[in-house]
Amino acid sequence: MPKKYHINPKVMPLNLESVHKFTIERGENCINCGRCTKVCIYEAHKRGKGDPRKMADPNTVVCRNCFRCIQECPRGALEKSIDKDFLNIGGAYWKADMFITLWKQAEDGKVPVSGAGYRGPFTGQGFDSMWTDMSEIVRPTRDGIHGREYISTSVELGRKLNHLTFDENGKLLSKIHTTVDIPIPIIFDVPMENLSANVLLAQVRAAAELETCIVLPANHIPADAKKYSRSIIPLITAKEIDKHQALIKNARIVALEYTEDLLNTFPALKDKIKKINNTLTIVRIPATKSVENIVSRLAQNGAEIIHVVADYRGMEFNGSVNENRRLSKDVIRAVHLKLVEDRIRDEVTIIFSGGIAMAEHVPKAMICGADLVAVDLPLLIAVGARLYEEPEQIIVLPEGLEKIPVRTLLQRVINLMGAWHSQLLEVMGAMGIREARRLRGETGRAIFFEEIDNETFGKIFKQREIKNV
Amino acid sequence: MKPSTVQIKKIPSRFKHQVPKYKVTRSNACINCGTCAKSCPHGVHERQEGHNRMSVPIDYKCIGFECKNNDFYCVAKCPRNALAISLNPMYETLGDHRWTADMITGTWIMAETGYPPERTDLEYNTGNSGGGFDKLRLKFPTGRPKIDKFEISTEIPLNRRNDGRANIVISTPVYGGGMSFGSVSLPTMVSKAHNAAIWNTFTCTGEGGYPELLQPYNDHVITQVATGLFGVREETIQRVKIVEFKYAQGAKPGLGGHLLGEKNTESVARMREAVKGTSLFSPFPFHSVYSIEDHKKHIDWIKEINPDALVSVKVSTPNDVDMVAVGSYYAGAHIIHIDGGYGGTGAAPDIAKKNIAMPIEYAITKVHNFLKDEGARDAVTLIASGGIRTAHDLAKAICLGADGAVIGTAEMVSLECVRCGNCESGRGCARGIASTDSELADLFNEEWATQRLTNMYHAWNVQLVEILQKFGMRSVRELVGRTDLLEHVDYSK
Numbered sequence: 001m002p003k004k005y006h007i008n009p010k011v012m013p014l015n016l017e018s019v020h021k022f023t024i025e026r027g028e029n030c031i032n033c034g035r036c037t038k039v040c041i042y043e044a045h046k047r048g049k050g051d052p053r054k055m056a057d058p059n060t061v062v063c064r065n066c067f068r069c070i071q072e073c074p075r076g077a078l079e080k081s082i083d084k085d086f087l088n089i090g091g092a093y094w095k096a097d098m099f100i101t102l103w104k105q106a107e108d109g110k111v112p113v114s115g116a117g118y119r120g121p122f123t124g125q126g127f128d129s130m131w132t133d134m135s136e137i138v139r140p141t142r143d144g145i146h147g148r149e150y151i152s153t154s155v156e157l158g159r160k161l162n163h164l165t166f167d168e169n170g171k172l173l174s175k176i177h178t179t180v181d182i183p184i185p186i187i188f189d190v191p192m193e194n195l196s197a198n199v200l201l202a203q204v205r206a207a208a209e210l211e212t213c214i215v216l217p218a219n220h221i222p223a224d225a226k227k228y229s230r231s232i233i234p235l236i237t238a239k240e241i242d243k244h245q246a247l248i249k250n251a252r253i254v255a256l257e258y259t260e261d262l263l264n265t266f267p268a269l270k271d272k273i274k275k276i277n278n279t280l281t282i283v284r285i286p287a288t289k290s291v292e293n294i295v296s297r298l299a300q301n302g303a304e305i306i307h308v309v310a311d312y313r314g315m316e317f318n319g320s321v322n323e324n325r326r327l328s329k330d331v332i333r334a335v336h337l338k339l340v341e342d343r344i345r346d347e348v349t350i351i352f353s354g355g356i357a358m359a360e361h362v363p364k365a366m367i368c369g370a371d372l373v374a375v376d377l378p379l380l381i382a383v384g385a386r387l388y389e390e391p392e393q394i395i396v397l398p399e400g401l402e403k404i405p406v407r408t409l410l411q412r413v414i415n416l417m418g419a420w421h422s423q424l425l426e427v428m429g430a431m432g433i434r435e436a437r438r439l440r441g442e443t444g445r446a447i448f449f450e451e452i453d454n455e456t457f458g459k460i461f462k463q464r465e466i467k468n469v
Numbered sequence: 470m471k472p473s474t475v476q477i478k479k480i481p482s483r484f485k486h487q488v489p490k491y492k493v494t495r496s497n498a499c500i501n502c503g504t505c506a507k508s509c510p511h512g513v514h515e516r517q518e519g520h521n522r523m524s525v526p527i528d529y530k531c532i533g534f535e536c537k538n539n540d541f542y543c544v545a546k547c548p549r550n551a552l553a554i555s556l557n558p559m560y561e562t563l564g565d566h567r568w569t570a571d572m573i574t575g576t577w578i579m580a581e582t583g584y585p586p587e588r589t590d591l592e593y594n595t596g597n598s599g600g601g602f603d604k605l606r607l608k609f610p611t612g613r614p615k616i617d618k619f620e621i622s623t624e625i626p627l628n629r630r631n632d633g634r635a636n637i638v639i640s641t642p643v644y645g646g647g648m649s650f651g652s653v654s655l656p657t658m659v660s661k662a663h664n665a666a667i668w669n670t671f672t673c674t675g676e677g678g679y680p681e682l683l684q685p686y687n688d689h690v691i692t693q694v695a696t697g698l699f700g701v702r703e704e705t706i707q708r709v710k711i712v713e714f715k716y717a718q719g720a721k722p723g724l725g726g727h728l729l730g731e732k733n734t735e736s737v738a739r740m741r742e743a744v745k746g747t748s749l750f751s752p753f754p755f756h757s758v759y760s761i762e763d764h765k766k767h768i769d770w771i772k773e774i775n776p777d778a779l780v781s782v783k784v785s786t787p788n789d790v791d792m793v794a795v796g797s798y799y800a801g802a803h804i805i806h807i808d809g810g811y812g813g814t815g816a817a818p819d820i821a822k823k824n825i826a827m828p829i830e831y832a833i834t835k836v837h838n839f840l841k842d843e844g845a846r847d848a849v850t851l852i853a854s855g856g857i858r859t860a861h862d863l864a865k866a867i868c869l870g871a872d873g874a875v876i877g878t879a880e881m882v883s884l885e886c887v888r889c890g891n892c893e894s895g896r897g898c899a900r901g902i903a904s905t906d907s908e909l910a911d912l913f914n915e916e917w918a919t920q921r922l923t924n925m926y927h928a929w930n931v932q933l934v935e936i937l938q939k940f941g942m943r944s945v946r947e948l949v950g951r952t953d954l955l956e957h958v959d960y961s962k
Contacts, residue, residue: 111818
């Protein structure tokens with residue numbers, strides 16, 4: 001078993017402009033009686049610093065929506081509403097509430113915990129249309145995050161053998177391929193949106209500290225990141241292999257952008273890369289309409305690791321706007337099942353990315369059939385970024401970010417990944433699964449909305465309609 | 470006990486203001502004539518004695534747009550057209566998809582008056598989650614002979630095993646969920662138990678010990694044995710009529726319980742025989758149970774210690790919840806209590822609340838059918854919880870196959886919970902419901918809380934009786950498994 005893996009969180013506020021959920025306004029009829037200061041346990045209301053006879057403006061950053069000031073103000077002078085800036089962030093996929101929770105996780109590294117039950121929609125699209133299973137009494141159960149039992153989240157990247165062969169003396173004939181072990185089923189894939197040097201270096205160092213890897217376009221690799229080259233996966237095109245020999249030599253893994261001719265040239269390219277320093281190759285391929293067929297052909301041609309990239313909202317690219325586009329859940333399942341059908345699934349590693357926005361998406365993507373995921377936008381959200389989906393995707397980094405020390409930014413990324421790692425353990429513990437590798441394709445340990453709805457309500461209501469006819 | 474004998478009393482909010490649905494605005498055109506104050510019977514407009522100017526309108530008292538049909542409608546009455554009514558942006562900050570602002574407001578009215586709201590502008594029976602109960606509708610027939618409400622029974626038996634143990638019958642098919650001392654305040658806990666006694670039903674201690682103050686209500690308390698065994702002693706098991714094994718909780722299936730250190734105050738720690746200020750984890754799972762045989766051993770142990778008690782088994786809702794339920798029946802349980810994935814909690818990881826285990830609507834259907842196929846359905850009581858928010862949810866759950874339900878959040882909302890979700894942190898609930906902080910836990914007394922709960926149970930009972938009356942049924946037991954009385958918005962298209 002790999003050594004016990006632990007991520008050390010440390011509280012790390014950013015102290016830059018941020019968005020909060022609520023706004024409280026004090027009406028003109030306030031009589032400055034100070035009742036609100038007494039009833040608010042979060043200290044949103046205070047007397048004015050300059051003039052203590054007057055109430056200061058409410059500090060709504062700390063507001064937790066308890067309504068006590070609203071309900072106890074003798075004049076009904078306080079009005080609360082949802083902040084307009086808050087309502088504007090994100091969009092249909094990246095919901096505004098996600099930012100609040102991602103920022104919080106980046107700040108304290110803790111699993112988000114709250115009271116009262118779930119408050120969202122019954123079901124939704126893509127990953128939101130599945131639940132993970134749990135075990136009790138009739139199936140083996142696990143200790144979970146607070147127990148003593150060790151749950152391993154490590155995964156291997158690389159080509160595996162379908163079977164081993166031996167000679168008549170029992171000597172192993174098969175040559176075992178090199179693999180790269182990482183302790184969390186997550187690699188980094190930061191979007192290069194004019195990142196300042198400190199942000200980029202923080203991401204590289206965070207990947208290194210977490211013992212995972214970061215995909216970086218070869219010409220974006222900062223000079224000061226050289227000593228982290230074991231954690232960097234240079235992203236190049238097939239034509240650039242010779243040009244980037246030095247980079248490849250120091251890297252454990254290199255990523256190749258997919259082009260159609262790769263289907264034929266891949267075996268030769270792989271050998272060429274292997275000869276430089278036994279480096280593993282990822283083929284990075286956009287999640288297009290028939291991506292599963294391309295993945296299958298690449299796998300048959302000896303691909304070791306295939307990285308399927310959907311768009312930032314977890315949808316395939318197929319030219320059309322929104323309709324008839326498969327969502328990540330279905331894309332991953334299709335890729336996985338195609339490889340299973342071709343009896344080659346166990347030989348190749350599948351990375352999935354695009355729309356991995358919350359901790360729950362990691363185990364869900366794996367259950368659908370990915371070996372691991374690549375995380376992108378949340379790494380920028382960890383350093384305070386906001387995202388807007390409409391009218392088009394815009395990433396806004398907070399003002400003054402370039403002056404924040406690398407150590408602060410790096411710790412925030414580590415915090416976020418630490419929180420995600422703990423949440424992965426929670427989900428796996430509940431499922432009774434002790435190794436992340438065994439999550440892959442375990443659809444039997446998930447509950448899919450279409451299936452369960454059909455199995456229960458479908459039986460009740462569809463049948464009756466037929467009877468009525 | 471007849472529900473009609475329960476004493477209902479109007480018991481207003483603890484707070485000066487309610488959360489307003491509407492906003493009444495007065496423009497500069499107002500000449501302070503006072504016409505509005507004279508006409509509005511709800512007291513929205515006021516002019517205080519000795520004041521020339523009108524006070525700012527009291528929004529929460531306004532009944533909204535439906536008022537326009539009244540001859541006292543202030544907007545129409547105002548000679549200067551200075552008044553306007555709009556939706557209050559504040560209302561959007563209350564509630565969520567599952568518990569909408571209307572549902573919370575409706576429950577507050579029930580707790581205040583003992584009856585469902587008379588206002589027609591509140592959709593308090595269904596939420597806005599877009600699935601499950603919120604897509605199911607009760608399909609009322611027409612032309613059924615009207616049964617006298619007083620002839621309709623809402624009682625259900627809890628022991629169906631014929632095993633010589635107590636034949637417990639509860640008067641309304643609902644009881645209170647397990648909330649430990651520590652997760653909620655003592656007045657909350659005691660008022661829940663007192664209300665259970667008034668309604669001849671039950672409440673549950675949760676896993677946090679059995680406070681002395683509950684002892685007058687021993688006959689209406691279920692004591693919980695959960696994985697941490699906090700506060701479990703032989704005498705607490707011997708003093709009750711029902712003992713509940715908690716294997717898992719719907720809000721955090723497979724994760725065990727969690728009381729954050731800040732809420733583990735001195736009195737809580739004493740009750741749990743733990744160290745003050747430390748976070749208390751109830752592990753998952755029971756390390757003594759890895760099979761149905763182990764499970765039976767557990768149940769036998771309780772039955773041995775208390776020869777008269779019924780045993781309830783609380784489980785959450787994995788894919789194989791039906792197997793778990795049948796296993797529990799064979800292990801000797803009287804009550805199978807399934808707690809759905811969207812259930813309540815004092816503290817749970819958000820990832821678990823949203824993602825782990827299935828919603829209760831599916832689980833009831835699966836378990837009911839499986840028990841029926843196994844020939845065991847009539848020998849156990851099936852109780853559902855985890856997302857039963859209203860009397861309509863209760864009726865729908867029974868139609869799907871449950872005998873009754875356990876509720877938690879609805880009780881908290883009756884005590885004026887706003888579902889802000891901060892029960893777990895710091896000093897706990899800012900509204901004093903789920904807090905053991907010495908100052909906050911004193912925000913209301915047991916008398917107020919008991920009457921609020923009694924009123925809410927009454928309003929639910931009134932609604933349930935009305936539903937049964939419309940179906941032409943004399944007992945809630947006739948409703949069990951009647952999926953033919955339901956329709957699903959998606960399927961009936």
